[in-house]
Structure formats: C-alpha cells, structure tokens
Amino acid sequence: MARSVTPRRKIINTAVAWAIGILIFFPILWTILTSFKTEAQAIAAPPIFLGFDWTLENYRIVMERSDYGRFLWNSIIIAGLSTVIGCAIAIPAAWSMAFVPSKRTKDILLWMLSTKMLPAVGVLYPMYLLFIELGLLDSRAGLVVVLMLINLPIVVWMLYTYFKEIPGEILEAARMDGATLRQELLYVLTPMAIPGIASTLLLNFILAWNEAFWTLNLTAVNAAPLTAFIASYSSPEGLFFAKLSAASTMAIAPILILGWFSQKQLVRGLTFGAVK
Amino acid sequence: MATKASRSAARLMMAPAVILLLGWMLVPLIMTLWFSFRVYLPLRGGDQGWAGFDNYTRFVTSSAFWPSVQTTLVIVLGVLAITLIFGVLLAMLLDQPMWGQGVVRILVIAPFFVMPTVSALVWKNMFMDPVNGLFSHVSRFFGAEPISWLSDASLPSIIMIVSWQWLPFATLILLTAVQSLDSEQLEAAEMDGAPHLKRFWFIILPHLSRAITIVILIQTIFLLSIFAEIFVTTGGAFGTRTLSYLIFQRVLESQNIGLGSAGGVYAIILANILAVFLMRIVGKNLD
Numbered sequence: 233m234a235r236s237v238t239p240r241r242k243i244i245n246t247a248v249a250w251a252i253g254i255l256i257f258f259p260i261l262w263t264i265l266t267s268f269k270t271e272a273q274a275i276a277a278p279p280i281f282l283g284f285d286w287t288l289e290n291y292r293i294v295m296e297r298s299d300y301g302r303f304l305w306n307s308i309i310i311a312g313l314s315t316v317i318g319c320a321i322a323i324p325a326a327w328s329m330a331f332v333p334s335k336r337t338k339d340i341l342l343w344m345l346s347t348k349m350l351p352a353v354g355v356l357y358p359m360y361l362l363f364i365e366l367g368l369l370d371s372r373a374g375l376v377v378v379l380m381l382i383n384l385p386i387v388v389w390m391l392y393t394y395f396k397e398i399p400g401e402i403l404e405a406a407r408m409d410g411a412t413l414r415q416e417l418l419y420v421l422t423p424m425a426i427p428g429i430a431s432t433l434l435l436n437f438i439l440a441w442n443e444a445f446w447t448l449n450l451t452a453v454n455a456a457p458l459t460a461f462i463a464s465y466s467s468p469e470g471l472f473f474a475k476l477s478a479a480s481t482m483a484i485a486p487i488l489i490l491g492w493f494s495q496k497q498l499v500r501g502l503t504f505g506a507v508k
Numbered sequence: 509m510a511t512k513a514s515r516s517a518a519r520l521m522m523a524p525a526v527i528l529l530l531g532w533m534l535v536p537l538i539m540t541l542w543f544s545f546r547v548y549l550p551l552r553g554g555d556q557g558w559a560g561f562d563n564y565t566r567f568v569t570s571s572a573f574w575p576s577v578q579t580t581l582v583i584v585l586g587v588l589a590i591t592l593i594f595g596v597l598l599a600m601l602l603d604q605p606m607w608g609q610g611v612v613r614i615l616v617i618a619p620f621f622v623m624p625t626v627s628a629l630v631w632k633n634m635f636m637d638p639v640n641g642l643f644s645h646v647s648r649f650f651g652a653e654p655i656s657w658l659s660d661a662s663l664p665s666i667i668m669i670v671s672w673q674w675l676p677f678a679t680l681i682l683l684t685a686v687q688s689l690d691s692e693q694l695e696a697a698e699m700d701g702a703p704h705l706k707r708f709w710f711i712i713l714p715h716l717s718r719a720i721t722i723v724i725l726i727q728t729i730f731l732l733s734i735f736a737e738i739f740v741t742t743g744g745a746f747g748t749r750t751l752s753y754l755i756f757q758r759v760l761e762s763q764n765i766g767l768g769s770a771g772g773v774y775a776i777i778l779a780n781i782l783a784v785f786l787m788r789i790v791g792k793n794l795d
Contacts, residue, residue, distance in 0.1 A: 256616050256619065357765050495613070
C-alpha cells in the first residue's frame, strides 16, 4: 500500500526505520566487533566502539581450543541431510493432499502440525533409551532422523500451501495429453513447484541448523554440531568476552550469510502461504 | 477430477509421512506413559516396579509445579504480546516509502538466524552481565546502580531475549500482509476524514487477522518448548523454571524417570489443550 509522501515524511521514515533496524541488529554487530578486540578491550569501561586494535587472536585461540571444522561439518551434514530427506518424504504427501484432496485432508494436516506441539522434554528419556538401544547416541544418523521428524509437519504444511496455488487446469491439460502420473509429477508439477520447494528447503535448513534441544541432549563428541560448540563456551572458564564473541560469530556466520542472500525466498516461505 | 486410481496413489504417497509421524508420536508417547507408572531411578536401583499414580500426584503436589506452569504461560504470552505489538508497528513503518528499505529489512531479519544458544550467551554475558555487560556501562553512565538482570529481573530478561529472536518472524509475516492491503480502501477512508486510529482499527487490523493467527500459532509451538535460552542463562533459577525445564531437571538432574515422565504426560496434556484451541482458530482462519 505504498503511497507517495512528502520528502519530509520520507526523511523521517528513513531515520526512524534505520534507527530501529540498527537497534535490533546491534547485539549481533556488537558481538562481531568484540570478537576483534583483545580481552582487556572487550571489558574496557567505558566500552570501546570502533577505536580498538583490531586483532584476529581470538579466532586463532578458538580454532586451537576446539575443532571448529568438525562442529561445522556436523551442522552441515545434520541440517542438510535432515532437510533433503524430509523434503523427499513431504513432497509426495503434500502433492497428494493438494491435488487429490479428500474430506480428511485438512484433519490430517492439522494433526501433523499438532505433533509439533508435543513437548520434546516429555519424551526425552524414551528417546534417549531408544537411541542407546539402536546405537544412535552421539551419531549424526540419529540426529538426522530426529530433526527430519520434528520439522516434517512444517515442511508438509508449507509445501501443501505452495502446491495448492498451482492451478488444477494445467494438470487436467497434461492428463488429456496422456501424461502418466509419473510424468505429471516430474515434468509439470515439479518445475512449477520449484520456487516453493526452494523456500521450504531453506527455512527447514535454518530451523535444523539452530535446533538446540535434541542436538544438545543426544550428542556428546562425535556428532555435536555448532549448537554444542557454542554451549561449551557457557562454562565459567569460557567467560572471556572476546573469545566468546569470536566463537559466536563463527557459529552464526554461515547461516546469517545464507539467510541474507535468500531472504526473498525465505519471506515467502515464512508466511506459510497463508498471507498473500 | 480424482479417479479411483489417483486416490489410491495419493494414499500411497501420503503413507510414508503419515506413518513416520504416527510412529514418532506413538512410540515415545507409549514409553513415557509406561515409565510414568513405574518407580524408575537409573542411578539408584533402576526399575523398581509399579508406582500406581504416585508419580502423578507427586509431580502436581510438588511446590515447583504451579509456578512452572505460570512461568511457561507468562513467557509465552509475554513474548506473543511484545512481538505482535512491535511487529505490527514495525511492519507499518517498513511499509512506508523510505531510502534503503532493503538494508533495513536485512538488519531487522537478522536475529532470526542466530541460534538460541548463541543469542542466550551473548545477551547474558555481553549485555546483561552486572559488571562488564553493556547495560551496566549504560546505567553507570547515567549514574545509576547496575542491575543484575538475570537474577533480579530474570523473567523480563528472558522474555526480552526470546522476543528479540522472534520479532523478525512476526514483523516479516505482518509486513507481507500489510503490503497486500488495498490502498484504495485506505485512501477512501482518508478522504472521508477517518482519523488514523480509526483507519488502523477498522481497516488495517482486520486485514491482518490471518497473519496474526499464523504468528500466534507458529510462535506458540516454538515458545512452549524453549530450552536453550533458559539452559544457558539461568539454568531454571530465579523463577524462570518453565514446565519443560522442570521436567528436564527431574529426568536429567535428579535422574527420576518415573517422576519426569509423569511431568511429561502433564506437559503433553497442556500442549494438547492449547493445540486443540489453536487448531480451531487456525482451521477456521485458513479456509
């Protein structure tokens, strides 16, 4: 509903919006800045904003102290695989719900979403036992399965809302031309659905990347992703602001950059198709 | 348009997702139910037989139970209120013509990408620390005594951290909705001399109702289970123990599986009450 306004209004809008934007972003900015300070400068009073001696020392120490590469790799594998497998299972389900709806379709969808409301801690111990029993504790495979399952309802839901926007006439036309179900899926629907699938993949990847209950409770060393990497800096001996900042920056940088580059797709995905 | 063949094919395609989620729901649920009726202390003798409803009565009568339910509700409602109010205001602002809108949007969306463990640690140490935190510097600058946020104002602090994380989500969804508002309708109202507040109340807010529903639904799902924000900051102390955190402590810290499982069943019941309530609204609003 953007309308034309007076230049004065526009200046005020710009000033207020930028001030709020910077305020909201400030904790992240401050963390990034602090990561380049020495420990003494990080706790200097009054705080130093920009005029400090920039150093990479903290990054070097963090790299030395913990195996960042392994945590990062675990995060990528766990978030990536759980997202891909989740989509592979969700796409057919969402497709059939959107194009062959029955009376129960909506009930099934709402039931799926309601499984997300089951509190994770309620089933923590059973999961823990199952994981030991199946030899999955502290394994990437186990986390892939769990994260895939906790995000599956949201993935199905998002894909469903996207698929529903694809006009049914196109399908009918394809069928008239004698397309089989497989061809219909591969050559007609998939190309049209790709933007929606991309948004879904992205959002799911971010949710899996940031998931911090199961990843903290079901891993120890081998499969621990970045959430565990950063949690190891919450212990008292880790309370050095500059090093904490460097570790934090390293944990959030990959996803922050990915998120910024894809924010258009993300915004579409986030609205769950419910807001046009 | 659906033929019999496509119907059975559709069922087949839905099957993996439905079966997996059913298994994911039922297996741990049944195990939790089973444990909740047992005396089960893994470090002190293991499974010691049936407990009847003892775990259930003990969990509810413990002095920590009702405060934890209250804390849970305060956090969920507090964060919802803050993110919705500021989300609506911010969405209206970002919809106005300005320079550098894209950059502002990038700044505002950023907290959503920060993992909860990181944001909790950063807020706890670099902002809320009573000695070296930025807030303490600011209050000293104004000559005030620094507050130790996470012990003296623990609940508001946690609500603030969580709101910071979820404000981008609310703002983005509401912004999408605001942008789709029919400007002619607004201009007509403006010409008829409807004051700002009236225009907001009778045209903009009703238009946003669907978006607000989505925000409430999705946020509630995630807020009910916030864990890292409490685990890292207060560890459940200073009145920040939510129901989930209480159960977590019973299971992992006291190693009392029976008691924790009974708590889990209560949490599941509470979540289901909320779920039914929310699903009703959403079901109606999403047709």
